[in-house]
Amino acid sequence: xxxxxxxxxxxxxxxxxxxxxxxxxxxxxxxxxxxxxxxxxxxxxxxxxxxxxxxxxxxxxxxxxxxxxxxxxxxxxxxxxxxxxxxxxxxxxxxxxxxxxxxxxxxxxxxxxxxxxxxxxxxxxxxxxxxxxxxxxxxxxxxxxxxxxxxxxxxxxxxxxxxxxxxxxxxxxxxxxxxxxxxxxxxxxxxxxxxxxxxxxxxxxxxx
Amino acid sequence: xxxxxxxxxxxxxxxxxxxxxxxxxxxxxxxxxxxxxxxxxxxxxxxxxxxxxxxxxxxxxxxxxxxxxxxxxxxxxxxxxxxxxxxxxxxxxxxxxxxxxxxxxxxxxxxxxxxxxxxxxxxxxxxxxxxxxxxxxxxxxxxxxxxxxxxxxxxxxxxxxxxxxxxxxxxxxxxxxxxxxxxxxxxxxxxxxxxxxxxxxxxxxxxxxxxxxxxxxxxxxxxxxxxxxxxxxxxxxxxxxxxxxxxxxxxxxxxxxxxxxxxxxxxxxxxxxxxxxxxxxxxxxxxxxxxxxxxxxxxxxxxxxxxxxxxxxxxxxxxxxxxxxxxxxxxxxxxxxxxxxxxxxxxxxxxxxxxxxxxxxxxxxxxxxxxxxxxxxxxxxxxxxxxxxxxxxxxxxxxxxxxxxxxxxxxxxxxxxxxxxxxxxxxxxxxxxxxxxxxxxxxxxxxxxxxxxxxxxxxxxxxxxxxxxxxxxxxxxxxxxxxxxxxxxxxxxxxxxxxxxxxxxxxxxxxxxxxxxxxxxxxxxxxxxxxxxxxxxxxxxxxxxxxxxxxxxxxxxxxxxxxxxxxxxxxxxxxxxxxxxxxxxxxxxxxxxxxxxxxxxxxxxxxxxxxxxxxxxxxxxxx
Numbered sequence: 001x002x003x004x005x006x007x008x009x010x011x012x013x014x015x016x017x018x019x020x021x022x023x024x025x026x027x028x029x030x031x032x033x034x035x036x037x038x039x040x041x042x043x044x045x046x047x048x049x050x051x052x053x054x055x056x057x058x059x060x061x062x063x064x065x066x067x068x069x070x071x072x073x074x075x076x077x078x079x080x081x082x083x084x085x086x087x088x089x090x091x092x093x094x095x096x097x098x099x100x101x102x103x104x105x106x107x108x109x110x111x112x113x114x115x116x117x118x119x120x121x122x123x124x125x126x127x128x129x130x131x132x133x134x135x136x137x138x139x140x141x142x143x144x145x146x147x148x149x150x151x152x153x154x155x156x157x158x159x160x161x162x163x164x165x166x167x168x169x170x171x172x173x174x175x176x177x178x179x180x181x182x183x184x185x186x187x188x189x190x191x192x193x194x195x196x197x198x199x200x201x202x203x204x205x206x207x208x
Numbered sequence: 209x210x211x212x213x214x215x216x217x218x219x220x221x222x223x224x225x226x227x228x229x230x231x232x233x234x235x236x237x238x239x240x241x242x243x244x245x246x247x248x249x250x251x252x253x254x255x256x257x258x259x260x261x262x263x264x265x266x267x268x269x270x271x272x273x274x275x276x277x278x279x280x281x282x283x284x285x286x287x288x289x290x291x292x293x294x295x296x297x298x299x300x301x302x303x304x305x306x307x308x309x310x311x312x313x314x315x316x317x318x319x320x321x322x323x324x325x326x327x328x329x330x331x332x333x334x335x336x337x338x339x340x341x342x343x344x345x346x347x348x349x350x351x352x353x354x355x356x357x358x359x360x361x362x363x364x365x366x367x368x369x370x371x372x373x374x375x376x377x378x379x380x381x382x383x384x385x386x387x388x389x390x391x392x393x394x395x396x397x398x399x400x401x402x403x404x405x406x407x408x409x410x411x412x413x414x415x416x417x418x419x420x421x422x423x424x425x426x427x428x429x430x431x432x433x434x435x436x437x438x439x440x441x442x443x444x445x446x447x448x449x450x451x452x453x454x455x456x457x458x459x460x461x462x463x464x465x466x467x468x469x470x471x472x473x474x475x476x477x478x479x480x481x482x483x484x485x486x487x488x489x490x491x492x493x494x495x496x497x498x499x500x501x502x503x504x505x506x507x508x509x510x511x512x513x514x515x516x517x518x519x520x521x522x523x524x525x526x527x528x529x530x531x532x533x534x535x536x537x538x539x540x541x542x543x544x545x546x547x548x549x550x551x552x553x554x555x556x557x558x559x560x561x562x563x564x565x566x567x568x569x570x571x572x573x574x575x576x577x578x579x580x581x582x583x584x585x586x587x588x589x590x591x592x593x594x595x596x597x598x599x600x601x602x603x604x605x606x607x608x609x610x611x612x613x614x615x616x617x618x619x620x621x622x623x624x625x626x627x628x629x630x631x632x633x634x635x636x637x638x639x640x641x642x643x644x645x646x647x648x649x650x651x652x653x654x655x656x657x658x659x660x661x662x663x664x665x666x667x668x669x670x671x672x673x674x675x676x677x678x679x680x681x682x683x684x685x686x687x688x689x690x691x692x693x694x695x696x697x698x699x700x701x702x703x704x705x706x707x708x709x710x711x712x713x714x715x716x717x718x719x720x721x722x723x724x725x726x727x728x729x730x731x732x733x734x735x736x737x738x739x740x741x742x743x744x745x746x747x748x749x750x751x752x753x754x755x756x757x758x759x760x761x762x763x764x765x766x767x768x769x770x771x772x773x774x775x776x777x778x779x780x781x782x783x784x785x786x787x788x789x790x791x792x793x794x795x796x797x798x799x800x801x802x803x804x805x806x807x808x809x810x811x812x813x814x815x816x817x818x819x820x821x822x823x824x825x826x827x828x829x830x831x
């Protein structure tokens with residue numbers, strides 16, 4: 001099957017991301033990669049739990065007096081919604097509706113940017129209070145865990161934007177459909193990791 | 209490999225290898241680079257043994273000795289054993305499952321260059337102010353206190369090389385899941401493919417903890433974080449956990465493909481199908497699974513408590529069960545077979561008692577109370593060398609002889625091969641058997657010298673003599689390779705005469721597309737089945753001759769890695785106030801890598817087709 005040939009909504013396969021050998025490899029490979037990423041984040045979570053609230057003697061920073069749930073809640077909502085909009089985008093991809101897909105991806109990117117903005121605000125706020133990366137083991141583990149997630153958000157956003165720009169002029173085909181699909185997988189993964197961060201870092205953090 | 213018809217210029221060949229995405233050529237690259245690092249690690253081993261040959265020796269200083277032992281361990285594990293196994297996995301696995309290449313040829317190339325430049329980075333430390341000196345385990349309490357940049361080279365170099373390993377692991381999993389020829393069901397896969405599959409899964413789950421551990425180390429040393437500094441609330445035990453959560457599965461990442469190699473060699477030369485195939489597969493999976501449950505047996509003396517020690521002790525002992533299954537299966541394969549003692553078979557025969565000895569001492573150490581006595585003594589050194597040399601290095605040497613015809617269409621000299629075996633095997637036991645007793649007599653590991661007349665003198669000297677025997681063995685192998693390269697004749701298909709699996713059924717020299725027609729696999733040991741039925745071609749086909757889709761060569765992987773290499777130096781010197789260029793190097797390096805990634809994403813790379821007509825004229829085979 002020619003990768004670049006044009007389709008109509010009728011001739012478009014039901015699973016465009018899996019209808020080429022390259023697509024199948026990409027999807028399976030990406031799921032496996034996400035398995036490795038899961039272990040990577042598990043390691044960061046474990047380290048955070050071990051070093052939470054640990055610092056030089058007399059340190060006054062604790063999760064209880066540092067974290068503010070309303071802000072974390074808004075961030076959670078932004079990211080969860082962006083996951084939903086990326087599902088809409090994939091729905092349109094499967095129906096060969098290129099414009100619909102691009103539009104929903106654009107919304108996904110905006111929501112992701114909103115999340116990122118709030119995270120940057122949160123970090124600068126903490127740094128102003130004196131809670132920095134080098135201030136304590138707690139700071140190191142917090143910024144590494146949440147920052148690694150933030151880095152994933154940045155990469156995910158750049159990836160989706162690149163895909164949208166690159167393919168804006170040529171529409172959907174079997175060459176780029178798997179690329180869109182795995183970018184959305186990545187975005188879902190980022191979202192799932194954040195659910196755990198919200199629970200383990202913020203919710204469990206503010207419990208007295 | 210396949211270009212016997214037309215000789216290429218030297219520059220063109222170099223460029224070809226720099227850009228290749230062909231698994232067979234990448235296998236040769238792994239073999240060359242792995243051998244280079246194996247020789248470097250071997251020289252370091254010889255220096256260690258020369259220093260310890262007599263008491264109160266001052267051949268090397270204490271500080272240099274620490275650097276040598278650290279680099280010996282790190283080089284042998286990460287830069288010699290793994291790449292050499294990857295060489296054979298790359299050379300053989302796609303052929304065994306009837307695939308034209310791996311799932312991601314581009315990533316295959318990227319993985320190789322990451323490993324290679326990571327290894328170079330690590331070894332450059334010798335010339336840039338001193339090598340790492342905190343042992344290959346680089347425990348944080350030691351490594352944070354280590355002056356100079358040695359540890360930084362360790363952390364950054366392994367980070368680069370480790371990324372390559374992870375990428376290769378993912379690639380093999382997808383290749384084996386997706387690229388098997390029709391009829392090649394999971395339970396018809398040769399053991400080499402099975403063990404590669406499980407080892408790749410272990411890589412997938414074991415390397416991320418190492419990545420994170422190394423990042424913590426990099427952050428602590430270069431960017432002011434406090435993960436391991438207890439005065440700032442950190443905890444040095446975290447490094448030990450992360451390192452061993454990686455480190456123990458790493459043992460199985462190495463030994464499982466070695467088991468796979470033996471499971472290929474023994475049936476061929478016993479001329480019997482592998483005994484207990486399904487239990488072999490089951491044992492492989494079980495070893496892989498249990499391999500993640502035992503990491504804390506390296507930490508019995510840390511003080512995790514009696515309960516934790518008991519759990520990890522029992523889990524460790526449990527691994528002996530599937531390993532024992534394998535040993536008995538190999539023995540039963542040979543039992544009643546008509547055994548042909550070739551060089552690879554000699555190594556396989558030598559492996560079984562050697563590895564069992566290493567396994568038995570492993571179970572001894574699994575008993576936590578005994579381990580308190582043996583911990584950090586030469587008994588441990590003897591144990592892990594029995595497992596790694598007796599298991600993995602013998603497998604690598606066996607595979608070198610066994611698969612040389614597949615990789616180069618030549619046979620290594622058998623007589624010389626057997627002499628090599630004798631030297632290496634005797635040398636190995638001479639070196640390490642006696643170290644058990646040195647350990648029991650109380651000689652701690654990682655000491656640069658010892659006092660005379662404590663009962664350690666003779667045994668250490670014997671051990672050193674053994675090391676020279678091993679070195680002679682390796683030199684003989686190199687001579688063998690050189691002679692074969694100059695004088696060797698093309699050996700054609702199935703040179704051992706009793707090949708059982710698909711890789712032996714392909715005509716030599718193997719065309720770069722591997723299979724003109726995708727084979728149809730009709731059972732376990734498919735080539736054997738075809739031979740028994742008198743099929744001269746050695747294969748049934750699943751499709752008529754048609755166009756073959758091939759990936760394009762690419763220089764991008766090399767560029768990406770060079771970017772990381774430059775960025776590595778930037779990160780490393782970032783802590784020095786007198787090197788303001790370091791930040792520039794970090795940014796420029798990362799920019800090169802990111803730029804290369806973006807180019808890769810934006811440029812469509814659809815590959816090309818070899819047309820049916822060219823295949824029929826076999827022009828495709830010899831470009």
